[in-house]
Amino acid sequence: TTTTTTADASGPPRPLRPAELFFSKLTPALKERGIVNIAARSKWPADVLRSIFKQLVAETPSNLISRELWASSTSSSEWLQLTTAYARSLAVMSMIGFTIGLGDRHLDNMLLDLHTGEVVHIDYNVCFEKGRKLRVPETVPFRLTQNFQAALGVFGVEGVFRQTCEHVMRLLRRNRETLLTLLEAFVYDPLVDWTPDHKSAAEQQEMEKHITHSLLAARITELRASLETAQAAFETQRAAFLECLEQVLGSERVVAQQMEQLEQMQEEAAALATVKALPAAQLKRTLTALTELYAQQQTRLQAVQHTRAQVSQRLMETQKWNEQHIAAMEAVHGEQMPALWTELKTNATATSTAPVAAETYLLAAEFLYSVGQTALVEQGRTLHRRFLQALEERRLAALACLEQLGMYRTIAATYPAAVLQQHRCHMWARLLAHVLHTDDLDACQHAVQAAGQLGQPPADHVARVHGVAVQLAGMVRCSAGLGEALSEAHQKQQHEQ
Numbered sequence: 001t002t003t004t005t006t007a008d009a010s011g012p013p014r015p016l017r018p019a020e021l022f023f024s025k026l027t028p029a030l031k032e033r034g035i036v037n038i039a040a041r042s043k044w045p046a047d048v049l050r051s052i053f054k055q056l057v058a059e060t061p062s063n064l065i066s067r068e069l070w071a072s073s074t075s076s077s078e079w080l081q082l083t084t085a086y087a088r089s090l091a092v093m094s095m096i097g098f099t100i101g102l103g104d105r106h107l108d109n110m111l112l113d114l115h116t117g118e119v120v121h122i123d124y125n126v127c128f129e130k131g132r133k134l135r136v137p138e139t140v141p142f143r144l145t146q147n148f149q150a151a152l153g154v155f156g157v158e159g160v161f162r163q164t165c166e167h168v169m170r171l172l173r174r175n176r177e178t179l180l181t182l183l184e185a186f187v188y189d190p191l192v193d194w195t196p197d198h199k200s201a202a203e204q205q206e207m208e209k210h211i212t213h214s215l216l217a218a219r220i221t222e223l224r225a226s227l228e229t230a231q232a233a234f235e236t237q238r239a240a241f242l243e244c245l246e247q248v249l250g251s252e253r254v255v256a257q258q259m260e261q262l263e264q265m266q267e268e269a270a271a272l273a274t275v276k277a278l279p280a281a282q283l284k285r286t287l288t289a290l291t292e293l294y295a296q297q298q299t300r301l302q303a304v305q306h307t308r309a310q311v312s313q314r315l316m317e318t319q320k321w322n323e324q325h326i327a328a329m330e331a332v333h334g335e336q337m338p339a340l341w342t343e344l345k346t347n348a349t350a351t352s353t354a355p356v357a358a359e360t361y362l363l364a365a366e367f368l369y370s371v372g373q374t375a376l377v378e379q380g381r382t383l384h385r386r387f388l389q390a391l392e393e394r395r396l397a398a399l400a401c402l403e404q405l406g407m408y409r410t411i412a413a414t415y416p417a418a419v420l421q422q423h424r425c426h427m428w429a430r431l432l433a434h435v436l437h438t439d440d441l442d443a444c445q446h447a448v449q450a451a452g453q454l455g456q457p458p459a460d461h462v463a464r465v466h467g468v469a470v471q472l473a474g475m476v477r478c479s480a481g482l483g484e485a486l487s488e489a490h491q492k493q494q495h496e497q
Helices: 003-008 020-033 046-059 064-071 077-098 146-150 160-174 174-186 201-276 280-333 334-344 358-370 375-414 424-436 441-452 459-496
Strands: 110-112 119-121
Touching: 003 424, 020 119, 064 077, 077 119, 077 160, 160 174, 174 201, 174 441, 201 280, 280 334, 280 375, 280 424, 358 375, 424 441
Parallel strands: none
Antiparallel strands: 110 119
């Protein structure tokens, strides 16, 4: 044991690790600059770091990995196999690390299996571009230093490495929905806080919202085809289901009717059994009474059917009145009344200033003067003046009617929105429909009481409506008289000619 310990102590020194080499050169350089607190990395001069990096690059051989792979090979074919596996594994992990933002790729976190030539990464703590937010930001996408490049074989980065990188990126783009689905767990249930510490809550929330939207869009794109297929299948099955449901409901209605008929037949059978058990004299009296009751029932059923027919007719009339009332209210509140009022006001003097004779009338008058029919010409002028006077009377009557309708429109504008539902026509229609579709005596009595409470229209309203009706009747009589006068003049003119 003593000999072994002495041999170990007197053997070659242990090689320094990369971090130990870095600090062995950095510490003296910082002390020369007067920096004692080495832990304060923000105070390290950039020129000192750049100088130490160049020294380490110059002192470190660029073929360490390639020599290890060569020494681990027993033949040229085995070396080619190790080199190819190394290039492919390095390319795959470089592209995946670039995709997920993997950082902190120092030599302690990148392992090399000399038996297979594969590169193995460990320690995924710095992920999702968190390395860019460190005190010394990591700006490179992946690690590819001179030692890694020298071990890629004869073609370097332009051979198997580039082909594998392109192939991996194509696969990742082609299966981006699956990749986003797998990474979705880190958004909603992260094991490590991937976000930098200086981000505010609003920025964090905005980032999560953006990620959620991206994941949702990817998930919708992924599931769109299957959802459309499922929707088409659902519509087909829905139509078949509705058809089957309608058949089942129809069967249930038929069964319900048959059950009612069966119950009625059972009641009749029980009644017949009871009647057969009676004595002959009592059975005769019972049959006579049943015959009378049946006749009375038939009479009452006919009366009920007659009443139902009358109620149905009244309901149709009331619904028609209600529709006319609705149409009248729409016309009153529409744009037709103001247009008619403007037209009648604009043409107020049209009839009085219209020319008495048109071209045809002048030719006819000249002919009548030439044949000595002056009285007929004067009669035509008189009829024309009467015609203009009748037109003016009709216009004035129309204006009066429009004035009354305008007053009603002003009043109707103050009505509530539900005035049509509260009108007697609507309420009558509702009561009649309720009575028509019910067999309950209490409901019918309640409808009769409600109908009695509807009341009668106010007297002033009736008088105003009567006045409008009188004016409309005057317009009709005036138009009729005008038509008769024109017809008489025309017949007389033809007779004289």
